Amino acid sequence: MTRSSKIFKFVLKRLLQGIPIILAIVIINFFLLNLADGDAVDVLAGEAGSATPEYMAELRAKFGLDQPLPVQLMVYLKNVVMLDLGYSFRHDMPVSELIVDRFWPTALLMVSTIILAVGFGILLGLLAAMRLNTWKDAVITVFALITYATPLFWVGLMMIVVFSLNLGWFPTSGMENVAAFYEGWDRVKDIAVHLVLPTITLSLFYLALYTRMMRASMLEQYGQDYVITARAKGLTERRITFVHVLRNALLPVVTMAGVQVGALIGGSVIVESVFAWPGLGMLAFESLFARDLNLLLGIFLLSSALVIVVNLIVDIIYSLLDPRIEVS
Amino acid sequence: MKQKLLDIADLYIELPKGADRQYAIQKVNLELKQGETLCVVGESGSGKSLTARAIMGLLPQPHVRVSNGEIIFNSEDITKVSYERLRELRGSEISMIFQEPMTALNPVMSIGSQIDEIFRYHVDMSKADRQKRAVELLDDVNLPNPEQIMRAYPHELSGGQRQRAMIAMALALKPQILIADEPTTALDVTTQAQILKLIKDMQKVYNTGVLFITHDFGVVADIADRVMVMQHGIVVESGPVKQVLNNPKHPYTKALISAVPSLSPRKAKTISKEKVLEVQNVCKTFGGGRGLFGFGRPSRQVEALKDVTLDLYNGETLGVVGESGSGKSTLARCIIRLMDTDSGAITIEGTQINMLKRKAMRAWRNKIQMVFQDPFASLNPRIKVGDIIAQGPITQGINREEAIKRARELISIVGLDDKSFDRYPHEFSGGQRQRIGIARSLALKPEILIADEPVSALDVSIQSQILDLLDDIREQMKLSMIFITHDLRVAAQVCDRMAVMQYGEVVEIGKTKDIFAKPQHPYTIDLLSAVPGKDWKSSASKKLTKTKTKSKS
Numbered sequence: 065m066t067r068s069s070k071i072f073k074f075v076l077k078r079l080l081q082g083i084p085i086i087l088a089i090v091i092i093n094f095f096l097l098n099l100a101d102g103d104a105v106d107v108l109a110g111e112a113g114s115a116t117p118e119y120m121a122e123l124r125a126k127f128g129l130d131q132p133l134p135v136q137l138m139v140y141l142k143n144v145v146m147l148d149l150g151y152s153f154r155h156d157m158p159v160s161e162l163i164v165d166r167f168w169p170t171a172l173l174m175v176s177t178i179i180l181a182v183g184f185g186i187l188l189g190l191l192a193a194m195r196l197n198t199w200k201d202a203v204i205t206v207f208a209l210i211t212y213a214t215p216l217f218w219v220g221l222m223m224i225v226v227f228s229l230n231l232g233w234f235p236t237s238g239m240e241n242v243a244a245f246y247e248g249w250d251r252v253k254d255i256a257v258h259l260v261l262p263t264i265t266l267s268l269f270y271l272a273l274y275t276r277m278m279r280a281s282m283l284e285q286y287g288q289d290y291v292i293t294a295r296a297k298g299l300t301e302r303r304i305t306f307v308h309v310l311r312n313a314l315l316p317v318v319t320m321a322g323v324q325v326g327a328l329i330g331g332s333v334i335v336e337s338v339f340a341w342p343g344l345g346m347l348a349f350e351s352l353f354a355r356d357l358n359l360l361l362g363i364f365l366l367s368s369a370l371v372i373v374v375n376l377i378v379d380i381i382y383s384l385l386d387p388r389i390e391v392s
Numbered sequence: 393m394k395q396k397l398l399d400i401a402d403l404y405i406e407l408p409k410g411a412d413r414q415y416a417i418q419k420v421n422l423e424l425k426q427g428e429t430l431c432v433v434g435e436s437g438s439g440k441s442l443t444a445r446a447i448m449g450l451l452p453q454p455h456v457r458v459s460n461g462e463i464i465f466n467s468e469d470i471t472k473v474s475y476e477r478l479r480e481l482r483g484s485e486i487s488m489i490f491q492e493p494m495t496a497l498n499p500v501m502s503i504g505s506q507i508d509e510i511f512r513y514h515v516d517m518s519k520a521d522r523q524k525r526a527v528e529l530l531d532d533v534n535l536p537n538p539e540q541i542m543r544a545y546p547h548e549l550s551g552g553q554r555q556r557a558m559i560a561m562a563l564a565l566k567p568q569i570l571i572a573d574e575p576t577t578a579l580d581v582t583t584q585a586q587i588l589k590l591i592k593d594m595q596k597v598y599n600t601g602v603l604f605i606t607h608d609f610g611v612v613a614d615i616a617d618r619v620m621v622m623q624h625g626i627v628v629e630s631g632p633v634k635q636v637l638n639n640p641k642h643p644y645t646k647a648l649i650s651a652v653p654s655l656s657p658r659k660a661k662t663i664s665k666e667k668v669l670e671v672q673n674v675c676k677t678f679g680g681g682r683g684l685f686g687f688g689r690p691s692r693q694v695e696a697l698k699d700v701t702l703d704l705y706n707g708e709t710l711g712v713v714g715e716s717g718s719g720k721s722t723l724a725r726c727i728i729r730l731m732d733t734d735s736g737a738i739t740i741e742g743t744q745i746n747m748l749k750r751k752a753m754r755a756w757r758n759k760i761q762m763v764f765q766d767p768f769a770s771l772n773p774r775i776k777v778g779d780i781i782a783q784g785p786i787t788q789g790i791n792r793e794e795a796i797k798r799a800r801e802l803i804s805i806v807g808l809d810d811k812s813f814d815r816y817p818h819e820f821s822g823g824q825r826q827r828i829g830i831a832r833s834l835a836l837k838p839e840i841l842i843a844d845e846p847v848s849a850l851d852v853s854i855q856s857q858i859l860d861l862l863d864d865i866r867e868q869m870k871l872s873m874i875f876i877t878h879d880l881r882v883a884a885q886v887c888d889r890m891a892v893m894q895y896g897e898v899v900e901i902g903k904t905k906d907i908f909a910k911p912q913h914p915y916t917i918d919l920l921s922a923v924p925g926k927d928w929k930s931s932a933s934k935k936l937t938k939t940k941t942k943s944k945s
Binding site: 288289293294295296297298299300303308311312385386387388 | 448450479480481482483484487488490492495496497498499500501502509510513514545547558561
């Protein structure tokens with residue numbers, strides 16, 4: 065069997081295995097969310113201020129909230145299987161439309177964060193390990209330690225204070241300047257400028273983590289026997305570092321990064337709220353307070369599917385990096 | 393007159409402050425000529441590996457460094473040349489092979505690209521030429537399907553194949569000196585014989601000077617022209633191989649050589665007819681499971697034990713001999729119920745124990761105990777020695793005071809200081825730890841002791857002490873023993889009967905004396921003929937029975 069057909073089979077198998085996992089997640093989330101007091105009708109009535117009990121009962125009947133929980137779950141599951149995520153009464157829009165709309169900003173934020181955190185983490189870790197016990201190593205290690213220990217929301221607020229308010233380099237919030245009606249490259253540039261602060265805020269912690277991991281991993285690999293072999297073969301130190309050691313040292317970092325993509329979605333809730341970034345995280349935050357359960361469930365469903373897909377991608381990358389791991 | 397390649401004069405290597413001695417090696421003088429094989433022999437910690445590293449300029453600097461002396465290679469002092477010159481010499485003029493072919497190769501690069509690097513960094517050749525030359529090299533070292541091996545990764549090859557690939561790499565540029573640091577220690581005995589022959593053949597073709605580091609006098613007898621014996625970083629004796637092996641001068645050399653077990657089996661004693669353990673038609677297969685939800689084909693199956701039948705008689709030592717993967721350790725694990733058998737029967741005292749439930753098995757656990765191979769990994773580092781030994785009896789319901797009293801007794805029986813009781817395992821040497829392991833296994837007063845390669849991780853002088861100890865204990869405590877080993881020399885000295893295993897099957901079983909005198913199965917014949925140094929029979933070589941009478945007096 066060729067490698068590509070092996071990978072195809074592997075992907076298919078993993079996707080099939082993902083289905084029961086997603087179903088389990090949906091069911092658990094459903095009950096967890098229903099444990100919270102109050103529902104969407106309470107919130108709507110509270111906002112309107114003058115709702116009668118009869119009107120509220122009518123609304124509940126309309127939303128299907130008067131049914132017993134197991135029935136509600138069955139109805140929801142049936143709809144999910146048919147790819148219908150329900151209707152957000154709060155936003156007066158189908159859930160699927162809403163989350164697809166908000167998915168792209170989050171995806172953009174996450175991809176740029178991963179690239180920044182993993183890329184620079186690897187680079188800094190590599191540099192620190194190559195210049196072990198010099199001032200460069202010391203600076204990188206101290207930088208990693210400080211960012212590692214700083215809370216996310218505080219970094220976000222400080223970034224806004226320093227770079228937006230005092231220096232005026234970057235906008236304080238939002239994803240683009242809607243009022244300017246940019247098109248083409250101007251719009252891309254506008255979004256890029258808006259992207260800088262949220263990305264840095266979200267990635268700093270992970271950047272620190274990967275820097276530390278990469279440094280430790282490089283040092284561990286330098287001590288392996290094959291490095292002595294490579295030296296005995298008369299290779300240059302450059303070749304040993306960048307070809308022999310680097311590839312082996314990357315393995316644990318890639319694993320870790322794969323596991324943390326899920327956590328990244330969680331982290332994006334805070335960052336999106338701080339920077340008013342119109343993504344899934346902010347949407348989840350809003351809908352939680354509105355008790356918009358359909359929407360929340362939809363967001364959770366999408367996130368869990370995302371995590372499964374990302375893990376799959378990481379496994380494939382891993383099998384390409386390490387020939388000892390076979391996709392099967 | 394053969395040209396002198398290497399001349400080491402008055403070499404000192406200094407260790408960092410706080411090490412257990414100031415110099416790793418002291419006052420070492422060494423010469424190597426074209427086409428000559430010089431064996432450096434010594435136990436662990438003798439400085440033999442560091443000597444080799446120094447020649448390659450591969451000392452773990454800056455902590456460990458040459459503090460005095462010179463290493464002259466073709467009128468150039470290697471300790472003084474620039475880094476760039478050193479790099480040029482490595483791999484092209486002087487190359488090296490290592491003990492562990494698994495860890496010495498980069499796991500994520502193909503064999504082909506690892507060979508290719510040597511050419512890329514030393515000579516100017518086109519890619520196609522380099523490729524062609526690499527395939528030729530792999531063919532030269534007798535690897536089947538060189539083109540396929542080029543694309544293979546280290547984990548896809550067997551230990552012997554990996555070592556062949558390492559040799560191909562080391563000889564790629566026809567170096568003048570090959571340094572081999574215990575290149576066959578991690579290999580099976582038949583593979584070892586092939587690799588030694590390969591090195592010899594290659595040496596003839598290229599007229600290479602070989603510096604061969606080993607702890608095994610059998611290997612020395614087979615390949616060396618000259619021998620150098622090291623102890624604690626000092627060369628205690630050197631000379632032509634015949635002289636050193638047959639007529640050693642220094643007491644340390646004498647002790648080392650006399651510790652090498654002889655290949656002629658010891659006198660067999662009469663074996664009782666009473667069976668203490670019966671193993672009948674035992675099978676065990678690994679793998680074959682399906683993935684989650686039963687998707688996909690079943691995974692690769694390995695038949696670790698195929699229809700194994702053997703008996704253990706009261707008071708005897710039964711050797712189980714075989715190479716890695718022959719199923720000998722699986723057999724031990726099945727007997728002691730660390731693993732479940734697939735089918736067959738293991739019977740003690742009329743009870744079939746391999747099908748007993750966990751709870752019912754507990755009452756039988758104390759009857760069979762095991763001594764493990766690796767004395768470093770098999771003792772819990774956070775538990776004191778006394779507790780390690782007393783734990784077993786306490787779990788079996790013996791009261792604490794009595795168990796501790798027994799533990800103290802056992803510590804003195806296995807020849808350790810009474811103070812050992814309150815110490816942690818890391819405070820002991822390998823041989824001492826193996827004594828602790830033996831004491832632990834004896835604490836439950838077993839009737840059957842299974843020793844799984846108990847001496848293969850130990851230096852030869854320690855090895856003979858542990859073998860003596862096991863023998864004494866077996867007699868004192870009236871134990872029956874299953875002794876698993878890959879080393880036929882050890883088997884000859886320890887076992888009354890032996891079973892030879894290959895691919896999960898017992899291919900031959902009988903009295904040790906008979907098997908050594910007249911092996912029946914072709915595999916047994918292969919094994920016996922592959923033992924290194926089989927033609928070398930020193931008068932000093934050890935017979936266990938002789939020294940035992942001495943130790944008792």
